[in-house]
Amino acid sequence: MTQAVALRDVRKVYGRRSATVAGLDGVTLDFGRGTFTAVMGPSGSGKSTLLQCAAGLDRPTTGEVLIDGEPIGGLDETALTLLRRDRIGFVFQAFNLVPSLSAELNVGLPLRLAGRRPRRSEVRDVLAAVGLGGHAHHRPAELSGGQQQRVALARALVTRPSVLFADEPTGALDSATGREVLALLRGMVDRDGQTIIMVTHDPIAASWADRVVFLADGRVAGELNDPTPQTVSARVNGLEATACAPC
Known part of the structure; x- marks a missing residue:
């Protein structure tokens, strides 16, 4: 597969x-495909570097990254930009919403940047999927932190990415x-077969995943x-103890 x-x-x-x-x-x-993986490890273990390389945000020095079976190392910057726009979704700790735009306009932004005019129905559908069907016209300041993260999730999902x-x-x-x-x-x-790769330091958050990968x-x-x-x-405590052994 x-x-x-x-x-x-x-x-x-x-x-x-x-x-x-x-x-x-x-x-x-x-x-x-259709799996939820958490990535954990001590500070400096390579978690963020792995995410950036796997998502095409940074290029490896050597080795190969494949998305849907296709190597991305030979892609130029324009092709990488299209890959990230069309097949990859991103959600970060900072919500990165545009304060002056409503939830509906924030969600549709990736489609507009891609030169598409978002259909109101597709934006409303993805907002409903994250439980915000009634908040389309609210701006970020009118939403709680959790609701803002849900808008960020909807924005990441509106392009139907292969991996989040x-x-x-x-x-x-x-x-x-x-x-x-x-x-x-x-x-x-x-429910939807979405593939998710999540970097976290929180064991409780990691326990929601199917698998945890540890880096050191x-x-x-x-x-x-x-x-x-x-x-x-x-497992994390064991890795941290090993990392601090010479201290």
Whole structure:
């Protein structure tokens, strides 16, 4: 089966000559279609670098990234921009909504940037899917933090992306609102077959995923299927203890 995203011996090096740091060091991973994967690890383990390379936001130094079975390393910047616009969705800790625009206009923005005039029905449908069908005309300041994140999710989903990348999507939310957003993500996977790759530091957030991938020093340090908060916490604590052993 073709994977939604695949990394093959991906290495990302920062710096030059003797002053180099490997953000990723030979990472090979598969992310199946219709799965929810959390990526965790200590600070500096390579989580954000993995997300950026996997999503085509940054180019690996060596190795290969494939989206829907197609290698993206040979794409020029224009083709990469089209890939990110049409086949990849992004959700971040910061909602990044345009304050002066309504929820409806914020959601339709990616389509307008692509030169399409959004149909009101498709925008309303995706807002309804995230539980905001009655908030189309509200501006961000008139919405709670959780509602703003739902608008950001709707904006990421309006292009019907192959994969949704989420970087700490509940980091700015209280625990109750965070659970609502995580339940929404879980439902997108179970109901709609959406593929989600989420970077998080929170064991509770990670427990909503099908699988947790752990990174340490830019390398894969293990995986955990059917995670619980307890099993995730134990694994993270072990990685942090190993990282601090020489301290």
